Amino acid sequence: MRPVATLLALALAVTAGVVAPVGSAAAADRITGRGFATRSEVLAPHAMAATSHPLATQVALDTMKAGGSAVDAAIAANAALGLMEPTGNGIGGDLFAIVWDPKTKQLHGYNGSGRSPRALTLREFRRRGLDRVPQRGPLPVTVPGTVDAWFALHERFGRRTMAENLAPAIAYARDGHPVHETIAYYWALSVPRLSEWPGFREQFTIDGRAPRKGELWRNPNLADTLETIARDGRAAFYEGELARRIDAYFRANGGFLRYEDLAAHHGEWVEPVSTNYRGVDVWELPPNGQGIAALQMLEILEGYDFSHIAFGSAEHVHLFTEAKKLAFADRARWYADPAFHDTARDGDHAALVARLISPEYAAERRALIDPERAARAVDAGPxxxxxxxxxxxxxxxxxxxxxLIQSNYRGMGSGMTAPGTGFIFQNRGEQFVLREGHPNSFAPGKRPFHTIIPAFLSRDGQPWVSFGVMGGGMQPQGHVQIVMNLVDFGMNLQEAGDAPRIHHDGSTEPEGQLSEMQDGGVLNLETGFAYETVRALMRRGHVVQFADGPYGGYQAIARDPETGVYTGASESRKDGQAAGY
Known part of the structure; x- marks a missing residue:
């Protein structure tokens, strides 16, 4: 059973922006003539934070009130979320970020993804008779990149000490905090799946069960780990006693992650890439992440005049879905760690990315869309x-x-939880392909294809919206829907997130031949789309159903370039909060 608040949010998630025409998702408010949102936008003159947990939002605000920068606040909130929302993140995972620096008036990107263990080989998977990387256990574990990313971001943009930034999370870990509703729901789902892995039951359950809504949760082991990092710095995690403890744990439990893998880890600053959608520059990070899938979709969709296409209409949903299928075919074929890119075979990687997000390439792909029929199978572009x-x-x-976006990947991660550390290792390596010759093929010391992507919008060289939509393959789909809701359908920041969402599943995945789309996939439509739309889509050949939960989680902050006032929005489908001062 879904949490009551989540079900209510789904029921309330209706369209916004203008009086809803026939065939749109829902009727407009009878007083204002606009669609409605689950809550008002949040406005503040000085600072704003939007996270998926109210206490983490308050940690961010407290950090800035104490003199910290937005980066300090983001680190403090992320550390708190690793404690409070372990269903989604933690220091056993990876981190990506985009930062707008008002001094240089530039965007900076950080790729904080970790690499595969050097002792693990493709041959070892074959020896075990595997054609996919397992979802859980030691084999999908890659080096956690989050702690490195914190220190890299802090070195360039921080003002408070890291000890000060981590102090709120440490205090909550020792004193306890009440578990929120949606988190409790997902925690309960994860416990049966992960309790077999050593260290998980002891550190992430209460007598073998998940903590319940409102129950106080303490994690003294995580408090100890964060205190060690706060005192001894980045090296404590990657080269100190923590690294040696991690090495010993994986050696004892059939894993391959070693001290040398941790000591060799480094994230990297990267240049964000962008495309212009009707006068708005949409910024993403380049692969090994999937951000450019959103840019590819937007380039394709810009060729259609959405001033004459209603939100929630069959035409809107059909064109969106067909653009997604085309972009995801390229995603499965081309997105991978550029350090392992085969230049001789596929050409320069930067040039490949530039072509994939170019208007010329979008025009070629757009020509493949049948306006009246859903595609059952699509090939990647050349x-x-x-x-x-x-x-x-x-x-x-x-x-x-x-x-900033941060993740343990699927369902709280791998389940692998080293004694006394208080965090779970990610299972990001599940995204590797166990087939030679594929750009995302497993190799020692390689970064896997990554789903987590932060996003940013600017106009005329000025920052406009910092936003993201979490949730696996939903993320680029969600990014595109937020941009379209803001730009094409005139919604405000909160309405753009509350509007019912489209989720297409079944595209060819990075695993390649093992998961090629041959049947057109499945189109999930959230509560709020009209029956006329559903029937019209079915006539076009779409398989339409309702799925409970894959629609992602959204947070956003917009800045008024004239006044500097911030607007905040928070996902109605999660436990989060936007707040400012």
Whole structure:
């Protein structure tokens, strides 16, 4: 059974922006003539934070009130979320971020993804008779990149000490905090799946069960780990006693992650890439993440005049879905760690990315869309001829804006939980392909294809919206829907997130031949779409159903370029909060 608040939010998630025409998702409010949102936008003159947990939002605000930058606040909130929402993130996972620096008036990107163990080989998977990387246990574990990313972001943009930034999470870990509703729901789902893995039951259950809504949860082991990091710095995690404890744990439990893997880890600063959608620059990070799938979809959709296409109409949903199928075919074929890119075969990687998000390539792909019929199978383009996450965003009084996403990947991660550490290792390595010759093929010391993607919007060189939509393959689909809701359908920041969402499942995945789309996939439509729309889509050949939960989680902050006032929005489908001062 879903949490009552979540079900209510789904029921209330209706369209917004203008009086809803026939065939749209829902009728407009009879007083204002606009669709309605689950809550008002939040406005503040100095600073804003939007996270998936109210206590983490308050941690971010307290950090900025104490003199911290938006980056300090983001780190503090992320550390708190690793404690409070372990269903989605933690220091056993990876982190990506986009930062708007008001001093240089530039966007900076950080890729904090970890690499596969060097002792693990494709041959070992074959020896075990595996054609996919398992979802749980030691084999999908990759080096956690979050702690490195914290320190890299802090070194460039932080003002408070890391000890000060981590102090709120440490205090909550020792003193306890009440578990929120949606988190309790997903925690209960994860416990039966992960309790077999060593260390999980002892550190993430109460006598073998998940904590219930409102129950106090303490994690003294995580408090100890964070205190060690606060005192001894980044090296404590990657080169100190923690690293040696992690090495010993995996050696004792059939794993391959070693001290040397941790000591060799480094994230990297990367240049965000963008495309312009009707005058708005949409920014994502380049692969090994999937952010450019959103840019590819938007380039395809820009060729249609949505001023004459109603939100929630069959035409809107059909064109969106067909653009997604085309972008995801390329996603499965081309997105991978550029450090392992085969230049001789596929050409220069930067040039490949530039082509994939170009208007010329979008025009070629758009020509493949039948306006009246759903595609059952699509191929990737020729290139150059050669579940679970948290998202948060913070903005400070100086104009710095942070778009940050962090994850353990599927269902709380691998289940592997080293004794005395208080965190679960990610299972991000599940995204590797166990087939030679594929760009995302498993290799030692390689970063897997990544689903977590932060996003940012700017107009005329000025920052506009920092946002994200968490949730696996929903993320680029969600990014596109938020952009369209804001730009094409005139919704405000909260309405853009509350509007009912489209989720297409069944596209060809990065695992390649093992998961090729041959039947057109399944189109999930959230509560709020009209029956006329559903029937019209079925006539076009779409398989339409309702799925409970894959629609992602959204947070956003917008900045008024004239006044500097911030607007905040928070996902109605989660436990989160947007707040400012």
């Amino acid at each position: 290139g150059l001829q050669q579940g679970d996450t948290i998202y948060l965003t913070v903005a400070d009084a100086d104009g710095m804006m942070v778009s």
